[in-house]
Amino acid sequence: MSGDNYYFGDSVTMHGGRDNVGIDKRQMVSDDASAASAEMLAAVQELLRLVEELRTRVPAASARTIEDSVPALSPDTAAQPQDRHRALMAIAGIAATVGAVGQPVLEAVNRVLGLLGGQ
Template identity: 55%
Template sequence: MSGDSYYYGDHVTMHGGAGNTGIVKNQGAAQPAPDPALAAALAELRRLIADLRTRVPESSAVLLDESAPAATAEGAVPAQERHRALMAVAGIASMVGTVGQPVAEAVRAVIGMING
């Protein structure tokens, strides 16, 4: 199979003798393994938010819709954005009393896992 190229690790291609810049780094930084307990807590929080959404006024439901993606994302979310979203969800949960108590507890659990 003439012409097939397979590169592992660094690869440099030179064209001519001047003005050559750059190097292809075929090595990614190792991503930390996702914490299964945190993933489960985030999934439970998503479920609880969806349930709470049906029990609150429309204005609060809209805020839950806006906050849920950042609050429950398993990927990288800027810490300040996630904290803001979690606090918004917890605030709504605390305002509706016992109906929101499971959500407030789930938010506390997620914050505890994130903060260590």
């Protein structure tokens, strides 16, 4: 049967008229979302502070890995989720290998991962 039409998702057809708005799905950001964003921002900032401290206490190769990972964690960066996860895992690995010195960083990484939903 030729000429069949299949539509998936939203479809809007308007013919003339004025003040057309289109689709208004009434999607709103709840206060819980903004609270979660503030919590995430605070957790990431704390992690970045701890990572800077750790960077000065690890071998040069590990310090370079940390430096390479930090941009993916920055709140100003639109990093892909897999890049962010990879950076968190790299930092966690380094923190785990240095023992007690890395423990606060490891805890901060776990806190961020928890807020991200365990990505």
